[in-house]
Amino acid sequence: MASSPRPTLHRILSRLLAPGRGEVRAMEDALHLAGVLRFVGIFLATIVLPALMLGWIGIRSIRGSELDLQADARRQGEVAARAFADSLDRRFVAFEQELTTRLEAGRFGFDSPRELHPDLVVSLGFDADLQLDAPFRAEEPLRTLSGGPLDMRAWRAADRIAREDGDPQRAEAALLQAEGLLARADEQARARFDRGRLLLLGEHAAQGEALLRQLALQHGALRDPWGFRYADLVALKLGERAMAQDPDQGGVAMRALVDQLLAEPWTVGFGGEGAIARRALSLAEAHQDADWVSSARGRVASRSAMLYWTEQLLPEFDPAAAWTDLEGIRPGTARWRTGSRALWAATRWEDGLYAHAFNLESLTARLATEARVSMPADSPIKLQLLGPDDPEPAELVERRSLQPQLAGWSVAVTLRDPAALRAEQGRQRVLRFGIVALAVGTIALGFTTSIRMIGRELDVARMKADFAASVSHELRSPITQIRLKGESLMLGLADTEEEQQAAYHAIVRESERLSRLVDNVLDFAAIERGAKRYTLRPGELGESVRRALVSMESSLEFKEMSLEVIIPDDLPDVHHDADAVVQCVINLVSNAAKYSADGETVRIVARAAEGELRGKVQPLVEVSVIDNGIGIAAHDLRQIFEPFFRSRDSLARRRKGTGIGLTITQYIMEAHGGDIQVTSKPGKGSTFTLRFPLEPPPEDAASGRAPARPSARRKPTGA
Ligand code: ADP
Numbered sequence: 001m002a003s004s005p006r007p008t009l010h011r012i013l014s015r016l017l018a019p020g021r022g023e024v025r026a027m028e029d030a031l032h033l034a035g036v037l038r039f040v041g042i043f044l045a046t047i048v049l050p051a052l053m054l055g056w057i058g059i060r061s062i063r064g065s066e067l068d069l070q071a072d073a074r075r076q077g078e079v080a081a082r083a084f085a086d087s088l089d090r091r092f093v094a095f096e097q098e099l100t101t102r103l104e105a106g107r108f109g110f111d112s113p114r115e116l117h118p119d120l121v122v123s124l125g126f127d128a129d130l131q132l133d134a135p136f137r138a139e140e141p142l143r144t145l146s147g148g149p150l151d152m153r154a155w156r157a158a159d160r161i162a163r164e165d166g167d168p169q170r171a172e173a174a175l176l177q178a179e180g181l182l183a184r185a186d187e188q189a190r191a192r193f194d195r196g197r198l199l200l201l202g203e204h205a206a207q208g209e210a211l212l213r214q215l216a217l218q219h220g221a222l223r224d225p226w227g228f229r230y231a232d233l234v235a236l237k238l239g240e241r242a243m244a245q246d247p248d249q250g251g252v253a254m255r256a257l258v259d260q261l262l263a264e265p266w267t268v269g270f271g272g273e274g275a276i277a278r279r280a281l282s283l284a285e286a287h288q289d290a291d292w293v294s295s296a297r298g299r300v301a302s303r304s305a306m307l308y309w310t311e312q313l314l315p316e317f318d319p320a321a322a323w324t325d326l327e328g329i330r331p332g333t334a335r336w337r338t339g340s341r342a343l344w345a346a347t348r349w350e351d352g353l354y355a356h357a358f359n360l361e362s363l364t365a366r367l368a369t370e371a372r373v374s375m376p377a378d379s380p381i382k383l384q385l386l387g388p389d390d391p392e393p394a395e396l397v398e399r400r401s402l403q404p405q406l407a408g409w410s411v412a413v414t415l416r417d418p419a420a421l422r423a424e425q426g427r428q429r430v431l432r433f434g435i436v437a438l439a440v441g442t443i444a445l446g447f448t449t450s451i452r453m454i455g456r457e458l459d460v461a462r463m464k465a466d467f468a469a470s471v472s473h474e475l476r477s478p479i480t481q482i483r484l485k486g487e488s489l490m491l492g493l494a495d496t497e498e499e500q501q502a503a504y505h506a507i508v509r510e511s512e513r514l515s516r517l518v519d520n521v522l523d524f525a526a527i528e529r530g531a532k533r534y535t536l537r538p539g540e541l542g543e544s545v546r547r548a549l550v551s552m553e554s555s556l557e558f559k560e561m562s563l564e565v566i567i568p569d570d571l572p573d574v575h576h577d578a579d580a581v582v583q584c585v586i587n588l589v590s591n592a593a594k595y596s597a598d599g600e601t602v603r604i605v606a607r608a609a610e611g612e613l614r615g616k617v618q619p620l621v622e623v624s625v626i627d628n629g630i631g632i633a634a635h636d637l638r639q640i641f642e643p644f645f646r647s648r649d650s651l652a653r654r655r656k657g658t659g660i661g662l663t664i665t666q667y668i669m670e671a672h673g674g675d676i677q678v679t680s681k682p683g684k685g686s687t688f689t690l691r692f693p694l695e696p697p698p699e700d701a702a703s704g705r706a707p708a709r710p711s712a713r714r715k716p717t718g719a
């Protein structure tokens with residue numbers, strides 16, 4: 001073995017294997033093992049690794065895609081929540097700017113806060129002592145008839161007289177008497193007002209007017225039990241009277257009363273100013289210009305609503321705390337505070353504190369609706385407004401606080417339809433798994449196919465190598481025999497007649513064998529080249545079969561084998577190439593002899609028959625060669641017609657051969673438009689049957705474009 005300059009895999013292996021095996025065996029085994037190892041290496045590198053990598057990438061991409069969907073929803077959620085919070089913030093910032101602008105212009109409050117924001121219900125000013133002073137005053141002590149159930153029987157009697165009798169004179173007298181009896185100023189005021197009212201209706205109207213004016217001057221700030229100030233009541237009464245005398249003049253008086261009421265602060269806790277203003281407005285309406293009326297009505301309504309909300313919300317506003325909050329920050333900047341019913345924005349300007357309240361319920365209801373409709377119906381997420389007491393929703397994707405304005409409130413992003421998202425993830429997973437499995441499967445399939453192809457090529461290569469070895473061996477042994485026998489004859493070593501005859505027979509037999517071999521090899525080469533032609537002529541097939549058997553006689557005789565030949569005389573003529581048919585029969589008979597024990601009988605049976613050939617049922621002539629030899633294993637049956645195929649069965653291996661005899665035979669039969677069939681059973685024997693059609697085959701099949709390679713597989717029929 002030539003030594004290689006660098007140690008190769010098989011050299012290393014052969015060293016390892018050498019002890020106890022002998023150098024040559026070790027080298028052979030090592031070569032084999034090295035091949036296996038190389039194969040395993042290639043397999044790992046080209047299949048296992050790429051398949052694993054592909055699988056890994058695939059699985060990662062599947063997980064990635066699932067995360068993608070979630071990340072997508074999260075990203076959308078973040079954007080939506082931020083957009084929502086930003087837009088809210090922008091609106092509040094715009095509101096703060098408006099506050100600053102107004103403060104700079106010296107307009108501290110809003111007559112109608114709703115114009116600025118639909119949920120802004122209150123706009124209040126506090127003085128330097130943090131007392132409410134615009135547009136309302138803090139509730140003043142109730143300076144009215146506060147004595148509970150009044151001990152003023154006289155006044156009550158007078159009141160009844162005034163209402164039931166309708167006699168003003170008597171009522172007035174009664175009231176006057178009552179006034180005298182009443183001790184407290186406010187009680188007296190009440191009786192005086194009623195008296196003045198009564199006087200106003202009767203003949204002493206001027207006296208009544210004077211009485212009322214005096215009452216307004218003295219006790220105008222006092223309130224009656226319903227919260228009305230006497231000054232306002234008197235103004236209303238006098239206005240009404242003026243109206244009865246001269247409507248235009250009365251209208252002017254009413255307008256003056258409304259303007260005056262709107263110009264001064266109202267008092268929290270009393271609705272009197274609002275009620276008087278509305279009454280005066282409705283009386284003045286017909287006599288004043290429409291613009292003023294509508295503007296005044298709006299202002300009165302707004303002031304009344306604001307008063308209502310101030311009464312509702314003020315208890316939760318702590319001016320002192322708000323003032324502390326605002327310490328040190330730029331005047332005009334708002335500080336936000338979320339109460340239970342209101343969202344307060346407090347600002348400071350010079351020494352004043354200004355507080356603006358949003359109705360929290362309507363504001364958050366509006367925001368909740370805005371959040372709900374902010375995402376289109378086909379979006380995977382939805383927005384939801386969460387209050388301080390709301391539980392965290394399931395499938396929460398993102399939550400953004402609405403600080404600093406709405407402390408405790410947040411906007412939450414949730415999955416609109418988690419089941420649909422999961423279903424989509426599942427679909428993608430299946431799809432991607434499918435793609436990965438397909439890719440891995442394709443690699444595996446490609447690999448196994450190539451391995452099989454390589455295996456077949458290797459088999460063919462091995463068989464060709466075997467063929468070359470067999471041919472040389474097959475050539476050598478008859479040549480040696482012929483030479484030996486020739487030499488012994490030439491040198492007179494064969495003494496007896498018998499010995500000489502035996503030598504002649506041997507020479508003839510071996511020459512026949514030699515020529516059969518050479519015929520087969522040459523024919524096979526011609527077939528492989530596509531150069532083999534056959535000339536089909538009608539003739540007696542039995543004749544050709546007999547010719548073949550004659551040429552086999554000495555070989556069979558040598559093995560002491562007998563032939564049993566049945567060829568009917570009336571066989572129909574068949575188109576055939578006689579030499580080719582002889583070659584076929586020789587191949588089959590010599591195989592029968594070769595793969596049977598010495599002394600056995602080989603039967604040759606020809607007969608006319610009918611059978612299916614090339615998809616057509618037709619009359620045939622069959623020639624069967626039947627032996628009782630070693631038989632053929634089922635797995636070999638599929639391959640015996642392939643070029644160079646030789647069974648690996650040890651019994652068959654003991655016989656020399658080239659593996660092309662059956663290939664040539666099959667090729668010849670196809671050229672005749674016929675076929676060869678085999679049935680066999682290991683240990684029992686084989687039957688090969690040549691089937692010829694009576695109809696001559698088309699020209700091409702016999703002489704023209706024969707297949708470059710003998711067609712490989714002929715489906716055998718099991719024995
Ligand atoms: P070979 O020269 O090897 O005989 P063939 O092409 O004639 O080549 O036959 C191919 C193989 O088929 C043989 O190697 C043998 O294994 C098997 N074979 C052919 N004829 C017979 C038979 N009559 N009995 C048993 N085996 C047979």
